[in-house]
Amino acid sequence: MRIPLSCLLVVLAALGAACTGTVPNLGSAVCTPSCPGGLSCIDNADFPGGACTSVCSSAAGCPTGSACVQLSTGEFCLPSCASGDGCPTGLVCGNAGNAGRVCLAAAAAPASATSCPTQPVASNGGTIAVPEYTGCVQPIVQSTYAPAPPAIGSTLSLGAHQVGETVQFQLPPGTSGFTVVSQGTATNVERVSVFGGILPNSPLPTPIASPDGAFFAYPTSFDQAPSDRMLTWSPISPVTAAVTFPNGTAGLRKAAEGLPPGTWSLTVSDLLHECGVLACGDPASGSTSNQYDVTVLTRSGGIPERGALDLAVYLVSGSFTAATATSSDGFRRMLRRMADDFARAGICLQSVTYYDVPPWARTRWASLAVSEALAADPCSDYRQLLTLARPGNVVSLFFVDEITEPNAPPGTQLVGYDGAIPGVSTFNGTTAGGAVVSSADITSSAGCGNAFSISCGPDVVGETAAHEVGHALGLFHTTETLGASGEDFDPIADTPQCLCSLCVAASARASCADQQSAPAQPTVVDGTDCAQGTQACGGADYLMFWQLTDLSGGNVSPQEGQVMRMNPLVRPL
Amino acid sequence: MRERLAQLGLVAALVLGPRAWSETVDTEVRARVEGLLGAYRSVTVAEWRAVGPGAAPLLQAVARDPRAVPTRRARALAALGVVQPEAAAPVIQQLAADGTVPAVLRSAAVDAAPSVLGAGALNLLVPLLRDREPLVRRHSAEALASTGVGGCQAVVAEARTRPASDPVARAASRCEAQLRNVPSRDR
Numbered sequence: 001m002r003i004p005l006s007c008l009l010v011v012l013a014a015l016g017a018a019c020t021g022t023v024p025n026l027g028s029a030v031c032t033p034s035c036p037g038g039l040s041c042i043d044n045a046d047f048p049g050g051a052c053t054s055v056c057s058s059a060a061g062c063p064t065g066s067a068c069v070q071l072s073t074g075e076f077c078l079p080s081c082a083s084g085d086g087c088p089t090g091l092v093c094g095n096a097g098n099a100g101r102v103c104l105a106a107a108a109a110p111a112s113a114t115s116c117p118t119q120p121v122a123s124n125g126g127t128i129a130v131p132e133y134t135g136c137v138q139p140i141v142q143s144t145y146a147p148a149p150p151a152i153g154s155t156l157s158l159g160a161h162q163v164g165e166t167v168q169f170q171l172p173p174g175t176s177g178f179t180v181v182s183q184g185t186a187t188n189v190e191r192v193s194v195f196g197g198i199l200p201n202s203p204l205p206t207p208i209a210s211p212d213g214a215f216f217a218y219p220t221s222f223d224q225a226p227s228d229r230m231l232t233w234s235p236i237s238p239v240t241a242a243v244t245f246p247n248g249t250a251g252l253r254k255a256a257e258g259l260p261p262g263t264w265s266l267t268v269s270d271l272l273h274e275c276g277v278l279a280c281g282d283p284a285s286g287s288t289s290n291q292y293d294v295t296v297l298t299r300s301g302g303i304p305e306r307g308a309l310d311l312a313v314y315l316v317s318g319s320f321t322a323a324t325a326t327s328s329d330g331f332r333r334m335l336r337r338m339a340d341d342f343a344r345a346g347i348c349l350q351s352v353t354y355y356d357v358p359p360w361a362r363t364r365w366a367s368l369a370v371s372e373a374l375a376a377d378p379c380s381d382y383r384q385l386l387t388l389a390r391p392g393n394v395v396s397l398f399f400v401d402e403i404t405e406p407n408a409p410p411g412t413q414l415v416g417y418d419g420a421i422p423g424v425s426t427f428n429g430t431t432a433g434g435a436v437v438s439s440a441d442i443t444s445s446a447g448c449g450n451a452f453s454i455s456c457g458p459d460v461v462g463e464t465a466a467h468e469v470g471h472a473l474g475l476f477h478t479t480e481t482l483g484a485s486g487e488d489f490d491p492i493a494d495t496p497q498c499l500c501s502l503c504v505a506a507s508a509r510a511s512c513a514d515q516q517s518a519p520a521q522p523t524v525v526d527g528t529d530c531a532q533g534t535q536a537c538g539g540a541d542y543l544m545f546w547q548l549t550d551l552s553g554g555n556v557s558p559q560e561g562q563v564m565r566m567n568p569l570v571r572p573l
Numbered sequence: 574m575r576e577r578l579a580q581l582g583l584v585a586a587l588v589l590g591p592r593a594w595s596e597t598v599d600t601e602v603r604a605r606v607e608g609l610l611g612a613y614r615s616v617t618v619a620e621w622r623a624v625g626p627g628a629a630p631l632l633q634a635v636a637r638d639p640r641a642v643p644t645r646r647a648r649a650l651a652a653l654g655v656v657q658p659e660a661a662a663p664v665i666q667q668l669a670a671d672g673t674v675p676a677v678l679r680s681a682a683v684d685a686a687p688s689v690l691g692a693g694a695l696n697l698l699v700p701l702l703r704d705r706e707p708l709v710r711r712h713s714a715e716a717l718a719s720t721g722v723g724g725c726q727a728v729v730a731e732a733r734t735r736p737a738s739d740p741v742a743r744a745a746s747r748c749e750a751q752l753r754n755v756p757s758r759d760r
Contacts, residue, residue: 148622225712241700309682318707318708363738366708367708371615376654392600401676401677401706401708402677402680404684405615407615408615408616408617408618408651409616409617409618409621409651409652409654409655409685410651410654410684410685410687410688411647411648411650411651411654411682411684411685412615412616412648412651412676412681413643413644413647413648413649413651413681414613414614414615414644415613415644416613425711438644438677439645440642440675440677441642441644441645444642444675446639447639447640447641447642450688454611454645455641455642456643457642457643460642460644460645464613467613481612481614505601507602509667521623523609523620524609524620526604526605526607526608526609527604527607527608527611528604528608529604529608535574546612546613546614547608547609547611547612547613548611548612548613549607549608549611
């Protein structure tokens with residue numbers, strides 16, 4: 001008997017026999033059998049799979065022997081404990097900041113790796129032929145989306161439209177997802193002043209309406225939990241961007257049901273326009289002056305259990321060529337790491353083509369500077385590099401000799417930088433597609449053994465490249481610098497969180513961003529803070545954690561894998 | 574004073590070695606440093622300052638550790654230049670000049686040199702304009718260009734001996750514009 005009477009008398013009967021999620025991949029709002037009197041079945045990012053508990057308020061209202069704890073989705077009564085033995089089945093005894101140790105949901109289990117029929121095949125694609133650029137290029141390109149049989153989708157070119165215009169499109173029966181790609185013209189406004197900062201003026205179709213009513217509208221308030229939103233959008237790339245449905249828990253549930261067929265509509269918009277409602281402070285807020293070429297890619301057949309992915313790797317390097325990469329032990333080990341990570345997402349890495357770039361491109365881009373300001377400029381070297389990608393249904397990675405950051409302490413080197421979340425899949429050659437990865441560590445093999453190590457260069461490059469591909473396929477970080485509750489972004493409920501005020505040492509707790517609105521020097525959550533085995537203090541082992549440490553296990557949650565497999569670049573297997 | 578402290582730092586590092594350095598670091602500080610060194614994004618000067626000088630021994634150990642990957646060593650060196658510049662100085666001098674060290678790490682040392690070594694950076698960087706590694710030449714030229722007239726004069730002089738495609742020559746064009754704006758008596 002692992003559920004002590006004291007816990008039953010307080011509020012939380014648990015996961016397991018009393019309260020079990022029934023749809024493992026999507027989470028379930030059903031606790032079976034129903035929860036005992038006075039308790040509610042809570043199935044969200046704090047209790048993925050469902051748990052019977054009760055809410056409380058202002059750290060009060062819980063019976064003796066339990067504590068009212070602020071989790072990411074609200075305050076809940078949780079039994080106090082001294083060790084794991086004192087918790088109901090399915091819960092574990094863990095740190096909860098000032099509340100001491102309480103019974104928390106165990107960290108949701110990551111997905112199991114799929115079995116792939118073959119190892120990835122690397123080949124030499126030769127040198128791409130691109131004339132030297134004489135100015136800034138901002139191409140508007142056509143999609144190469146051509147789903148292999150059986151047909152799983154189509155391309156709907158909706159043409160050029162002004163911000164504010166509403167455009168209709170047809171979704172056929174059996175549609176499970178779609179991607180909207182908006183490509184702006186070179187005369188569009190590139191940046192927006194948002195509450196004193198500068199962000200890229202990223203396009204976003206909103207609202208989107210289904211035949212049976214409203215489907216998605218960019219929120220005017222952000223009270224709703226990210227995982228409850230139908231779509232999550234992040235303004236990362238200027239002028240050109242994509243958004244893929246589904247990209248979060250609520251969307252995955254909807255996709256599993258299937259989307260209503262018929263006439264849908266979207267309204268062309270961008271951050272500058274949305275700033276009219278949000279009162280961002282930009283003088284041009286609400287502007288409808290920008291124009292976008294809009295394409296919708298549809299996806300049918302449900303969420304595939306397994307998918308296949310191809311990569312194009314452009315060697316923008318004075319150190320490596322496509323010929324040497326295909327025969328290099330370091331590159332082979334890097335690909336193995338990537339393939340292992342993708343397998344955990346249910347994706348088989350199949351073909352990898354290495355390309356050389358012309359000498360003028362190597363001279364210009366082998367040493368690349370990246371910063372938020374440069375990423376917000378479509379004409380920066382960083383954004384211009386991405387336009388070298390050749391057409392094709394592949395994720396494009398640009399391996400450069402080094403990535404520097406002009407605003408960081410001098411000497412700082414970065415390991416990777418993504419173009420957008422998601423990348424503009426199947427529209428290779430825009431300023432927003434693909435990602436850059438530093439190849440500086442690839443030959444550093446002194447620390448390579450059988451297991452993953454951050455002292456093994458190919459492992460570091462492989463994990464970084466897989467992380468950037470994760471972004472390109474639609475994933476956000478599971479936890480950011482200030483902890484899951486300090487920054488509101490991850491729309492997936494089954495990824496472990498790391499709530500600063502629950503997970504860090506007592507001495508650092510007062511400066512957590514979830515304790516103060518704007519601490520002078522907010523506490524940062526590290527791998528060790530986020531490796532405690534609970535849903536509230538976990539995630540350091542995940543591919544999309546914000547740091548790469550020896551705790552990194554390249555893990556992917558079941559729902560993260562589903563989001564990746566619904567990207568247009570992933571073919572169902 | 575800065576040079577004296579730097580020498581002490583170098584001697585201590587040589588005597589104690591990386592492992593001994595790292596053992597002196599508090600567990601919490603170690604976790605913070607390990608995490609920030611592994612961040613996918615860049616870490617700001619303010620974030621490193623918040624970690625404090627207690628991080629210096631570990632950062633120094635990582636920067637010098639030949640088993641660590643070059644980007645990690647570079648980040649450690651950059652951070653060391655923030656949390657304890659006097660400890661960074663000898664590491665910068667050694668790594669920048671060592672032709673057996675990965676070019677990316679040498680370039681990081683070159684980048685950090687002006688802010689850590691001050692005027693002393695010129696003596697380190699000018700010879701590196703002739704380094705066999707193009708990446709090191711490039712960073713040296715850019716670092717010298719950032720130091721003002723003296724650095725720019727060295728870059729322009731070296732560029733005259735090199736083809737236009739050389740990284741030093743490309744940095745020189747910026748320096749020439751800078752020098753044109755300087756009164757002739759100051760050149």
